Amino acid sequence: MEQGGGGRPLVEVRNLSVGFSASMGFFKKRTVSAIDDLSLAAWEGESLGVVGESGSGKTTLARVLVKLLRPHSGEVLFKGEDVLTQTRKEERVYRRKVQMVFQDPYESLNPRSTVWDAVEEPLLIHHVAGDRHSRGEMVERLVAMVGLDPGAVKHKYPHQLSGGERQRVSIARALAVSPDLLIADEPVSMLDVSMRIGILDLMLELKRKLGLTLIFITHDLGVARYFCDRIAVMYQGKLMEVARTEELLERPLHPYTKLLLDSVPVPGGAGPAPPEAVDADPRPAPAGCKFSPRCPYARDRCRGSAPDLTEVSRSRYAACYYPLTS
């Protein structure tokens, strides 16, 4: 699908659906859909932001892309080739090409592995830099590349490092096997404010240097703005809007994007608060737009059927019958 990118799509999902089965008492199971018929592409060399609240399915999407989770239906294409029907051998290659940085730096490094072990592990698994000596050099180079002093940290364990340092180690580890695609799942949300921009800057710099494509999962529109060329907004497993970052932030088309933007605290006091005291009802009308129960502009049509993602104006996509055009 086009969705306003440029060049070739590096990775693409088509009609992706993912469900989890939730136990509903004895023997009864119910499928809760986490991603519902989603199509999205990341273009080579871009950084694509996926923004949404908890429960929007953004992390599920990331987990499908790194094959931690199998979708129920749909396709995942990497450089035009199907990812879901890979042989073991193809999967090994894929695992080199697609890497991920996780949200919680305190949990995503094995507490029993030193920095050295952590960075070396992917090299060992993928038989990169065969002999010990060249592997050692490579580990040192990677650790230095993410702004850490190899001599000082390589024999340290994660608990001896700060959150920011750990996240740098995770990045070094992800980049060890020179991937094409790096997926970052809220990489700075657990860090102190003063550390965040440092990590984002590092990732942007590495992206430029190494020609990476980035998919950046976040709930923070400000961070997405700082980091992303394009933003896809998700709500309850559906894409609501996809557009270039500045366009999306300046002139949101989808009421949900607008709600997100209005919710960002601004100095000097509150703009009109979003409808108070309505915690989102997790179960909207089964057929209608998922956002309709909370949407101030919803009409009967919205509750009756769900709109598809369509091109509203040039390279701007929204899934809404009544986009905010004016």
Place this chain on the structure above:
Amino acid sequence: MNRGYVLRRGFYAFITFLIVLVLNFAIPRVMPGSPVQYFANPRILPSLEAKLLTERFGLDKPIWTQFLLYLVGVFHWPPDLGVSYTFYPAPVWTVIMTYLPWTLLLVGTATVATAVIGIVIGILIGSKQGSKTDTVVTSASLFLWTMPFFWLGTILLWLFSIYFHVFPAGGAASPFLSKMPLLDQIGNIAEHAFLPGLTLTLAAFAGYSLMMRNTLVEELTQDYVTVAVAKGLSHRAVLFKHAARNAMLPMITLIGLNLGYVVSGALLVEVVFSYPGVGYLTYQAVLAHDYPLLQGLFFVLSMAVIIANFFADIIYSLVDPRVK
């Protein structure tokens, strides 16, 4: 109470029951030697009884037929678990049932006493974590916990019955029990059960108190405890109304799971005190190589534990609103 949860637990209990059923059937048949050899009473005419047994259990028939006959026997009322040779010709079931009440009395009181004492001591040391009391009581509990309980029983027996003559040295009641007034009857039974019960309690309370202590220490760091203190509740109220109440929940499951151990402990303690429960019976069965009786004992005791565990699960679902 959550119906789904109870049903699921009931289902698990049923599966456990089935496995016990199969185990009980399989053990004599997979062991070296023929089952007839085990089940026939060597004191009775072996050839005659062997013939009867072979007929009753179909021991010369295919394994499935044997299993079917076995099931028919078990689901019969009273269950047909074979004939004991120690008490020939009494059926195993009848023999066990005359001894079982004493064990239930012992295990029941010991379980309640262990839980109560364990939880109280757990709260005492858990709320004073790191203090001298904590260190001393914890160490003492650990030492009691690692003692062989039957040995502890022997020591208590020697001390209180032989040396000081405070308690009777054996049995479950005086021979003249039926001639006593009711109150004296109860007193007499309690007097006989006291030392074995004390032994079981001393040997087992530490498991609970140490678990309770650590659960409580963890609960005391939770946010809701901070809020309870901030609300102005006294130390006691915070401890008993909130922290201890939460810490007690895992105890229920633990008490259920531990029943198997308590029953095992009771068996040996009964031997020490010549207490006429199933433990004493087991001991006699072992000495006499009474295999049918041993099988029956294993079966009945397993059933009792499975049922008790199921009740522990139900109680848990009643007291914890979060049970799914």
Place this chain on the structure above:
Amino acid sequence: MTENKRVTSGVLIIGIFVFMAVFAPWLTPYKPQVVSGSPYSPPSFQHWMGTDDLGYDVMSQVIYGARISLTVGFTVALAATSIGSLIGLLSGFYRGVVDEALMRFTDVILVLPSLPLAIILAAYLGPSVITIIEVLTLTSWPLVARVIRSQTLSLRERPFVDAARVAGASDARIMFKVIIPNLLSLIAANAVLAITGAVVGEAGLDFIGMGNPSVVSWGTMLYWSQNLGAVLRGAWWWILAPGLCIAFVGLGAVLISIGVENIFNPRLRGR
């Protein structure tokens, strides 16, 4: 007590008993099963721990008895921990049907009263040390399996396991290079704790006559003292010595395992 002090005192206690078992012939004043005094003599200079009904020296029996008790204790602990850890690891890692099947089975053995089960098995297999080892192993691995499974379940949900998977690690690598290193202290703690259970269990089986009564062990000493009415004759020394040894070995093991990992940690006992 701090963790280190606990481990040190535990190791010291166990060490003394191991020393006793290994050097028994040099440490004992008499042969354990040779008449060396008059029957039922109380502790004296000749017999520090008195003599039994036949006039055998109790202290010599206690020292020799350590051999059987510790052999059974260590063997059972090793076997039960290995089986339990492996089953717990597989069950927790693969979840689903594998887990359900393994755990149902584990729960059955866990819930069943272990002694009656051990007794019927031992009754069929005949009294011997090997039987006791087999029977105790069979009844003690499930507890280890539960604890290890519960910890594996929570470990495999931790992001670093996902991170290893994304890095391309295979199931085997994740289990043995990522998860096991994080379980080592727990496995060690359980192995040591299993010694306590096994030593007490061995004594219990001996006591009820499931062992070989002609072999000298702490359990058979208690068996004979019970059967020959040591209590009624006031021969407290004959009863006291073997029991205290069992209790101290158990205490030593518990101290080590608490020091290594908090085995009373409520989080490990969840269902």
Place this chain on the structure above:
Amino acid sequence: MPLLELKNLSVAYRLQKGYLMAVDQVSMEVNEGEVLGIAGESGCGKSTVALSVLRILPKSARVTGAVAFGGEDVLTMGDERVRAYRWKHVALVPQGSMNAFDPVISVGAQIVEAIRLHESAGKEEAWRRARELFGLVGIPKERVTNYPHELSGGMKQRAAIAMALSLSPKLVILDEPTTALDVVVQKQILSLLARLQRELGVSFMFITHDLSVLAEVATRVAVMYAGKLVEVGPADVMFRSPSHPYTQALMRAIPNVHGDISQVKSILGTPPDLTSLPKGCRFSPRCPHSFGRCTVEEPRLLPSTTGSMAACHLVGG
């Protein structure tokens, strides 16, 4: 007279060897009807300040200085008095209010518990008030009998606020009340707090690591760094023209959705280890303006030219 006044408050935690100064000589006040925001990174001592106001610090803490509420010294109150003071005068919405409620008791019963502990209200009266409080914070009244796990994250947060308001206290301490929430729910909670403050005249002490949240609700803002108060002043001053280099750096470290982001810059280095603090100004190793005096002498809190108080050698001479 300010409602709450902290004077040279210091809190030290006993460690295996020596002490850790979590809060070091902090003085600040909360006036009636205002929202004081306290911002800082993890480990800066902001939560410790909150706990010491209610005197619910762990036993290993050693407190010096003074905490005065309505002129009365909180630190020297007797046991009875301090229990009566808690919640009646100062209530708390704890960090991670997801766990603020006892999981096995219904939310309403926990509110009733607070009411009946301090006031001679009957059972029915207390329940009626609990339902009213639910209405006040925007939760359907019938959910008062729910257990905590039956409420969503946003609802639990509202219920925690309802419980804090149950005795109409003068001051409510909010410790990271929106951190675990999604932006939309966060916004709802923030506007709820603004409304409550307006309608009830209650004062808030709002503790957060996210300065941008304070922009919306705080009337005054205090910034802490490594146990020290580095700057405090009216919110508009703090957000428009912060004086302390740390406050400035914090402001620049947050990318916003509108306006200029070319100024967004990271702060170098990491906060110091409280057991081995740098000499002089604690921020000096990370400060772009640091000069000789900064590494020798600890700056005092002095009035700045913009109208705040700042602890920096570049401010106020």
